[in-house]
Every structure is written in C-alpha cells, then in structure tokens.
Amino acid sequence: MIRLCGVTKRFEGATVLDDVSLTVPTGATLGLVGQGGAGKSLVLKLVCGLLRPDAGQVFVDDDEVSALDETALMPVRDRIGMIFQNYALFDYLTVGENIAFPLRQRRAASADEITARVTKRLAQVHLPGIEDRLPAELSGGMKKRVCLARATIHDPPILLCDDPTAGLDPVTTNRIFALLKAMQVERAATAVIVSHDVPSLLPLCDRLAVLDRGRRVFEGTCAEAEASADPLVRAFLHPEVTP
Amino acid sequence: MRALLDLLGHAIRDARFALTVGGRTVYYLARAPLDRAAVWRQAFEVGNRSVLFVLLTLGFLGAIMNLQTGFQALRLFGDASLVGAQTMPLVLRLFGPTVTGLMVATRVGTGIAAEVGSMVVTEQVDALRMSGAPPVDYLVKPRFVACILMLPALAVLGVTASFVAGMAVSYGAFQVNPATYANFDLVRTGDVFEGLLKALTYGAVIPIIAGAAGLSARGGSEGVGQATTRAVVNASLAVIVLDFVIGGAAFVLRT
Amino acid sequence: MRGLAARLGGRFLDIADVVGELALFTAAVARAGVRLRGDGRETWRTLHAVGVRSLPIIVVTAWFAGAIAVLQVGEYVVKYRAYEVMGWGFGYSVFREVGPLLVGLMFSGRVGAHNTAELGTMTVTEQVDALRVLAIDPIEYLVMPRLVAMTVMMTLLNVVGDVFALIGGMVTADVLIGVDPYVFWNSFIEYVKLEDFLNGLAKAFSFGVAVGLVSCGFGLSVRGGAPGVGRAVNACVVASAVGIFVLDYFITHLLR
CATH class of the missing domain: 3.40.50.300 (P-loop containing nucleotide triphosphate hydrolases)
Known part of the structure; x- marks a missing residue:
C-alpha cells in the first residue's frame, strides 16, 4: 500500500x-x-x-x-521498481549490465543466475539478444523497454x-x-x-x-x-x- | 556588496556540501567493500587524462623558474651556476605538487564534475539510488581512492619534467653544466615529505570537491556547465589554501 | 606497442587539429580587430559581468599567493637573518611570476570556463546560427566584446591581485616570521622596481588574450549537445593552462 x-x-x-x-x-x-x-x-x-x-x-x-x-x-x-521519464539508463554500461545492475549491486543472485534472468527479461520486453549494445545505440521505445526490464529485474511488488x-x-x-x-x-x-x-x-x-x-x-x-x-x-x- | 554576500553564501554552501560528501566517502570507505576494478579503471583514467598535460605544464614551469632565478642570480652575483640547487627545494615542496594539483583540479576535476553532473540531470543518479547503489559510494569513492593513488605519482613525474626542462634551459641560457645543475645540497628530507603530503592531500580533496559540484548540478546542460566551472574554481582554490596551510605548518615546524 | 604508438600519434594529431583550428579562429578575430569592428554596448556589459564574476575569487587567490610566496622566501630570510630583503624577495617572485600565474589560472577557470559554457550552449541551441541568419557576424557581436573585456579585466585584476598579494604577504610575514610590516614595506619600496610590476602586467595582458581566444574558440566549435558543452569546457581550461605556461615562458625569456 x-x-x-x-x-x-x-x-x-x-x-x-x-x-x-x-x-x-x-x-x-x-x-x-x-x-x-x-x-x-x-x-x-x-x-x-x-x-x-x-x-x-x-x-x-x-x-x-x-x-x-x-x-x-x-x-x-x-x-520498488521505478521507470524514469527520460530512461535514466547508465550510458557507460551495456544494456545487459544495465538490467543486471540492481541485482549485482544487491548481490542478490549468482552471476549465472543474473545472466539467465537478464536474458529472460529481455525476451519478455521483446528485445532478445541486445545485451551487448549500448543505450546510445537504441531508439526511444527500445530504451523505455530496457528501462522497464531494469526496473522489474528484482521482481519488486511495487x-x-x-x-x-x-x-x-x-x-x-x-x-x-x-x-x-x-x-x-x-x-x-x-x-x-x-x-x-x-x-x-x-x-x-x-x-x-x-x-x-x-x-x-x-x-x-x-x-x-x-x-x-x-x-x-x-x-x-x-x-x-x-x- | 549584495553580490559579495551572495558569493559568500554560495561558498559556505559549497563547502558544507563538500564536507558532507567527504564524510560520506570516508564512511563508505570504512563500511562498504571497495570495488577494486572500478578504482583501477578510474586510476587509469586519471593518469591517462593528465600525464601529458602535467608533463607539459610542469616542464614549462621548470624552465620559467630557472630562467627567473638565473637572471636574478646573474644580476646579483654574476654567476648562475647554482640555479639547480636553488630551485630544487622550491620545486619539491611547492611548485611540483601544487601546480600538479592545480592541473589535476583542472583536468580531472572538470571531468569528474561533468560526468557526475550529467548523470544527475539525466536521472541516472536517481536510478543508482533506486538500485541500491549510494551515489557517493558508487561514484565518488573509487575516484577518491584513484586520485589519492595517482596524484603523488603524477607529482613525481611533474617534478622530474620540471627538473629536466630546468636543466635544459639552464644549459641553453646560462651554460650551466647538467652535472653542476643536478645539485641537491639544499634539499632536505622534510622537503620531500612536505611535497608528498601536499600531493596526497590534494588527491583526497580534488575528487571530493569535484564530485560534490557534480552531485549538486541542477537543470539540463546549463547546470552541468555551471557544475563544471564550480569544480575547477573550488578545487583550485582548495589546492591554493591547503598549500598555504600545509606550507605554513611545515614552516613553523622548520623554524 | 603499436597500439601505444598509434594512440600517441592520434593524440598528437588531435593536438595539431586543435592548434590549427585555434590559429584559423585567431586570424578571423584579428581581421575583425583590424577593422575595429565590435559591439560597444555588448563590450560594456561583458566587462561588467567578467569583473563581477571574477573579482572575489581573484582577491582570495592573490591573498594566498602572497602568503605562500612569503613562506618560501621566509626560509632564507630567517636563515640569514636578512629581514630587510623580505619585501624584495616577495615582490620579485609575486609580481613577476606567482601572481600573474595563479591569477591567470583562476581567471581561466572562472571566466574562461564560464564563457565556453555560455557560447557552447548558444551554439548547440542554434542561437549562433540565428545570429548568422540575421546577418550579424558572431565574431563581431560575440567574440570581440568578450575578448576585449577579458583582456582588459585580466590586466586590471592583476593590478588588484598585486595589491592583495602584498597585503597577504605582509600579514603572513608579520604573523609567522615576525617581520614588521613597516620593514617589509620599506624593503618592498626600495628594491622592487617598476619593471617587475610591468613584467607581470605584460604577462597578465597576454594571458587575458589567450584565455579569451581559447574560450571563445572552443565555445563556438561545440558539437553534440549537452555532453559536447561539458567536453568543450574541459578542453578549454586545459588548453588555457597550457597556453598560460607557454606564454609565461616566452615572455620571461623576452623581458628579462
């Protein structure tokens, strides 16, 4: 609540x-x-x-x-998972590292598990296989979806x-x-x-x-x-x- | 008068915020694990960005100092053979570390403020906070450790550049033999310590002040520009003031 | 090894690029200068803005520059009990070297960086293009007033800086070394010559020109949005610092 x-x-x-x-x-x-x-x-x-x-x-x-x-x-x-208005993707990290960031920072899972979850999440937002691209190479809609993936990677209830x-x-x-x-x-x-x-x-x-x-x-x-x-x-x- | 008071207010606010950032950096240094890879990356950045710049400026500084001292010595004693001996202590305890500090404040300080500032205005810092990465821990701490490691090294390089350039100029302008120039009679161990202490202190202070300037950036590209300007000015001023404080303490200890 | 050589070579090409671009820019400014073109009102406004922005920081810097110089000279003064040369040693080093150098570096950080950010923002937001469309030459309207204002102000600020450095030096000499301000002042007046002061002034003037040219040049050549402005500010302060040291060397050599 x-x-x-x-x-x-x-x-x-x-x-x-x-x-x-x-x-x-x-x-x-x-x-x-x-x-x-x-x-x-x-x-x-x-x-x-x-x-x-x-x-x-x-x-x-x-x-x-x-x-x-x-x-x-x-x-x-x-x-909490937060989706920012202007994406707020870390521009020096790749898409995969961006999405994995909240998990890595919290040491919430093993490295293999994190990779697996990132792959799964990217597929869910219909952007499979773009882990190694940089945010600057993406279109606005793609960035929004990456942002969505990052915000929900740790399965927040809010x-x-x-x-x-x-x-x-x-x-x-x-x-x-x-x-x-x-x-x-x-x-x-x-x-x-x-x-x-x-x-x-x-x-x-x-x-x-x-x-x-x-x-x-x-x-x-x-x-x-x-x-x-x-x-x-x-x-x-x-x-x-x-x- | 209003403008002056305004400025004083700004200065006090900047200083207080920098102190807060400094305090938090030390706190995270004690409490949170250090990301060594990030420190190395930053150390490489600091070195890579400033090594050429420091060598160039300190080289010219050595040349200038030896010219000034040489002209003066010629006028007074008609002999410039002691320029090397006379300039060496000054370079070691004052110009080497402090001008290196000013150059790093300029080169690296602006870089840190611009990076952190653009992360603030694009909400990346908010995203860090949401991801369980405190900005001071994640952004400032590695730069702090990297600068503390790199500044003494850069100062040593700077002193060397200044020494070599001074030697060349003394030979060119006053025909001082390089062997005569390399005279360390007037140098004391204390001078070396004073220089290193200064370099270490600048290394600790510059990233904190620049990081604080970046973290307090507000509102678009103009805000980033202002943060960058503030970083150079505040960090340079801090270097000059600290030079006076450490130099003054060393002076009192010496005499 | 090849990677390193390539990187070094690339670095030098970059530097050559910057130097060449600045030279072309200087030539364009010089043409406008010879024709005595420039906007008078804009010049006054900029003079005021530059002065207000940098005066306090220069005063503080100069005070400490004086104090630092006294600490360094003080060592020999105490050693040889030569209190009567305090003011001379101080004046020689501060007026000729330490003063203009520190004031110049601070001026570049405060005014030059700000100027690059301002012109850079105008460039990326197409305000400069808008001027061109209105048949207003950005060099006459934007660059000349700033260049004049920065040169004049840097020279004037150096005079102000000399005064405050003197005060800082006297206070420090009195408190830390025990040199009476009266003794200090006498030795200063007796030994420090007008040419020491003018030497510093010539340096300050040239630093003003350099910072003005570099900051305007980098500001107007900004590409690529907000990050571009940040990069330009960084490049400006770095290039200004190198320019200040190089000019300092040559002027020291010429005006011994």
Missing part, C-alpha cells in the same frame, strides 16, 4: 505540491494524470524517497518513507512508471501499455502510472487521480472519474470533445 498524507513540497519558494493526499491499496493500480508541471513526477520521487516532503507524510506499506534516512530507505527501495510513453509514437505507445498490462497480470503488483494519455491508461487502472498545479482535484475509481463533473477531469477523460 502507498499512502500520501497532506504532502507539501516547495522548490525555491514556489509550492509545487500543495497538501496532496493519495492512497493506492495493495495490488491496485493508480493512474496519475495532470498537465505538465502539475507535480506528477514529484509524487513518484517522494514515494521512493528520492525527495523529501516539506510537510506531510509518505508511507510505503508500514514504512514512513518521509522519515527514513538513505540507509534505512534501501530495503524500501528493494521493493511499480512506479513516470510517463512511460512520453515522446513515443502511437504504435510504440500501445506496445508499452500492452507490456505493462502483461506484467501487471503476471504479478499483481501495486503500481502508480503517470501519463497524459488517459484513454490508453484507463484499461490498466483501478483508480485515477488528477493533479492540477500541485493540488489534487480528483481521486476515485475509474467509474467515478467517468461520472465526475470537474471540467479538468472531463477534459482528460474525453480529449476529443474539449474545445
């Missing part, structure tokens, strides 16, 4: 998250929606403790992430996706969402997915939250979102009718 209670975050005087509360029950998937600069990526970084809130608390299961130091955060982060289809063409976008769906079915992970592509996002989500300039304007089930009268929620759910 992921819980944000009254979280506020400021950057150099500007309030970028203002008293935001969210709940993601175990096994559920939350779609996090909002315009650019609404604070969506920030929520994800707060959840994994990469940033600290100025007020409020952040919980992952029973751990209060917002109160833990970097060392104490390690076991929490072991349970998955955070920061705009997994940003800057991708519609075909690749569909492929990524299909992959996410497949992974979700396979392991029933708790997940938060940030996106502005709501029509593609809806089939994956149990719940939806909408942020607007740092404030939460909606949180509820997808059915509740459909029924919402809030103009921004409507604009996101039905982009085709918005003037």
Whole structure:
C-alpha cells in the first residue's frame, strides 16, 4: 500500500505540491494524470524517497518513507521498481549490465543466475539478444523497454512508471501499455502510472487521480472519474470533445 | 556588496556540501567493500587524462623558474651556476605538487564534475539510488581512492619534467653544466615529505570537491556547465589554501 | 606497442587539429580587430559581468599567493637573518611570476570556463546560427566584446591581485616570521622596481588574450549537445593552462 498524507513540497519558494493526499491499496493500480508541471513526477520521487516532503507524510506499506534516512530507505527501495521519464539508463554500461545492475549491486543472485534472468527479461520486453549494445545505440521505445526490464529485474511488488510513453509514437505507445498490462497480470503488483494519455491508461487502472498545479482535484475509481463533473477531469477523460 | 554576500553564501554552501560528501566517502570507505576494478579503471583514467598535460605544464614551469632565478642570480652575483640547487627545494615542496594539483583540479576535476553532473540531470543518479547503489559510494569513492593513488605519482613525474626542462634551459641560457645543475645540497628530507603530503592531500580533496559540484548540478546542460566551472574554481582554490596551510605548518615546524 | 604508438600519434594529431583550428579562429578575430569592428554596448556589459564574476575569487587567490610566496622566501630570510630583503624577495617572485600565474589560472577557470559554457550552449541551441541568419557576424557581436573585456579585466585584476598579494604577504610575514610590516614595506619600496610590476602586467595582458581566444574558440566549435558543452569546457581550461605556461615562458625569456 502507498499512502500520501497532506504532502507539501516547495522548490525555491514556489509550492509545487500543495497538501496532496493519495492512497493506492495493495495490488491496485493508480493512474496519475495532470498537465505538465502539475507535480506528477514529484509524487513518484517522494514515494521512493528520492525527495523529501516539506510537510506531510509518505508511507510505503508500514514504512514512513518521509522519515527514513538513505540507509534505512534501501530495503524500501528493494521493493520498488521505478521507470524514469527520460530512461535514466547508465550510458557507460551495456544494456545487459544495465538490467543486471540492481541485482549485482544487491548481490542478490549468482552471476549465472543474473545472466539467465537478464536474458529472460529481455525476451519478455521483446528485445532478445541486445545485451551487448549500448543505450546510445537504441531508439526511444527500445530504451523505455530496457528501462522497464531494469526496473522489474528484482521482481519488486511495487511499480512506479513516470510517463512511460512520453515522446513515443502511437504504435510504440500501445506496445508499452500492452507490456505493462502483461506484467501487471503476471504479478499483481501495486503500481502508480503517470501519463497524459488517459484513454490508453484507463484499461490498466483501478483508480485515477488528477493533479492540477500541485493540488489534487480528483481521486476515485475509474467509474467515478467517468461520472465526475470537474471540467479538468472531463477534459482528460474525453480529449476529443474539449474545445 | 549584495553580490559579495551572495558569493559568500554560495561558498559556505559549497563547502558544507563538500564536507558532507567527504564524510560520506570516508564512511563508505570504512563500511562498504571497495570495488577494486572500478578504482583501477578510474586510476587509469586519471593518469591517462593528465600525464601529458602535467608533463607539459610542469616542464614549462621548470624552465620559467630557472630562467627567473638565473637572471636574478646573474644580476646579483654574476654567476648562475647554482640555479639547480636553488630551485630544487622550491620545486619539491611547492611548485611540483601544487601546480600538479592545480592541473589535476583542472583536468580531472572538470571531468569528474561533468560526468557526475550529467548523470544527475539525466536521472541516472536517481536510478543508482533506486538500485541500491549510494551515489557517493558508487561514484565518488573509487575516484577518491584513484586520485589519492595517482596524484603523488603524477607529482613525481611533474617534478622530474620540471627538473629536466630546468636543466635544459639552464644549459641553453646560462651554460650551466647538467652535472653542476643536478645539485641537491639544499634539499632536505622534510622537503620531500612536505611535497608528498601536499600531493596526497590534494588527491583526497580534488575528487571530493569535484564530485560534490557534480552531485549538486541542477537543470539540463546549463547546470552541468555551471557544475563544471564550480569544480575547477573550488578545487583550485582548495589546492591554493591547503598549500598555504600545509606550507605554513611545515614552516613553523622548520623554524 | 603499436597500439601505444598509434594512440600517441592520434593524440598528437588531435593536438595539431586543435592548434590549427585555434590559429584559423585567431586570424578571423584579428581581421575583425583590424577593422575595429565590435559591439560597444555588448563590450560594456561583458566587462561588467567578467569583473563581477571574477573579482572575489581573484582577491582570495592573490591573498594566498602572497602568503605562500612569503613562506618560501621566509626560509632564507630567517636563515640569514636578512629581514630587510623580505619585501624584495616577495615582490620579485609575486609580481613577476606567482601572481600573474595563479591569477591567470583562476581567471581561466572562472571566466574562461564560464564563457565556453555560455557560447557552447548558444551554439548547440542554434542561437549562433540565428545570429548568422540575421546577418550579424558572431565574431563581431560575440567574440570581440568578450575578448576585449577579458583582456582588459585580466590586466586590471592583476593590478588588484598585486595589491592583495602584498597585503597577504605582509600579514603572513608579520604573523609567522615576525617581520614588521613597516620593514617589509620599506624593503618592498626600495628594491622592487617598476619593471617587475610591468613584467607581470605584460604577462597578465597576454594571458587575458589567450584565455579569451581559447574560450571563445572552443565555445563556438561545440558539437553534440549537452555532453559536447561539458567536453568543450574541459578542453578549454586545459588548453588555457597550457597556453598560460607557454606564454609565461616566452615572455620571461623576452623581458628579462
């Protein structure tokens, strides 16, 4: 379970998250929606403790992430897989080394086992046999999938996706969402997915939250979102009718 | 006046952050295993990047010092045969290690800040933290150990380059016989120790300051550029200040 | 062995490449300089920016340069009890050598690196191309003002640096060696000649030109996005440092 209670975050005087509360029950998937600069990526970084809130608390299961130091955060982060908006692949490591990195760093498995798991994971994201390429040689969609593979290599029960289809063409976008769906079915992970592509996002989500300039304007089930009268929620759910 | 106070504020913030990074480096050095392969890779990088640069600059420095000292000696005593003896202690305890330190701060310091800084702005450092690799442990520690190993070695090479260039210039400009030039009468063991201590200290401080500058990079390519500039300036300044501190302590001990 | 030879050869080709490119760039700048082309307002703005950016760091550096020089001279002063030559030994080494050298290196790190980053970012974001399309010559509009500002400021900063080095030297001599500031000042005034000061000034001037040319040249030739800017900054400070040492050597030789 992921819980944000009254979280506020400021950057150099500007309030970028203002008293935001969210709940993601175990096994559920939350779609996090909002315009650019609404604070969506920030929520994800707060959840994994990469940033600290100025007020409020952040919980992952029973751990209060917002109160833990970097060392104490390690076991929490072991349970989280994070897909970064701009891939964040280590550009000096090969694809194989990138995906193996979280396992190697944690000394979680033997070398042979790691290699086997990397091979298997690459096949799962439909990129078999590219272990020895460097990230710079890949296209955007391929990098996203490698990032997905790296984020899930240690089988985390929680998955955070920061705009997994940003800057991708519609075909690749569909492929990524299909992959996410497949992974979700396979392991029933708790997940938060940030996106502005709501029509593609809806089939994956149990719940939806909408942020607007740092404030939460909606949180509820997808059915509740459909029924919402809030103009921004409507604009996101039905982009085709918005003037 | 505002600008000056602003600058002071920045300096204090940079220094505090560098101290934090330094403290964490020592902590991880004591607590976490050292990745020897990474250290060797970094040591090779440091050496490979700066050896030619250090040889070149220190060579010219040796030539310049011997010219200055020689001209002065000619004017005062009409004899420049002691330039080698006179410049040697200075090169050993001051110019050798300190100018090598400045050059490494320039060459390697900018490199570290640029590498780490671009990893920060592309979220690779966040990805490290998510993968159970603390950035200071994974990025700064190997560079720290590598620089401590390499800086004394580079300083020795630099002193040698300076010695050889000085010898050549003294022969060319003042007809000082190389055998006369190679006069170590004024050198004491203390000078060698002082020089090595300085080199070691710079080796410890430069990667920390450059790493801290890189880790505090914010916002795109401009942020990386700023971090790089900050790394050269802060690291060079630290070298100069530490030279004064160590040199001052050595001076007080000597007299 | 062959690999090493190839690498060394490649390194020298790279260096030759850089030197050649800089020479062409210098020629282009010189042409604009001869025609006295340059943007006046931009020059004032840059002068101010360069001065503000580098003054504090130069003051601190110069203070320590003076202090360090006193430590080195102090050894002989104490040994031979020749307190009355303190100011002379100090002035000779600082004004001619240590001052301009350290101030020059710091100037290159602070102003040169910043300049390369700035011009580099303008280049990779196509702002320089935009200038060309507007029929504005980047050399007249961007390079000349910076070159003039950096040369003038480096020369002026060297004077400021000499003053603060003197203060740093006097304080250190008083505290650590026990040379009375009055004695220090007298020996300084008596023995240090105008030519020592001018010698340093000539060096500072040439370092200013070198840092200006190198930083503008590297900035405008940046390729390949943000990492390219980082590489250019690195190359700029390295090339500036080499330039400073080489120029220092030749000027020392010429103006003995």
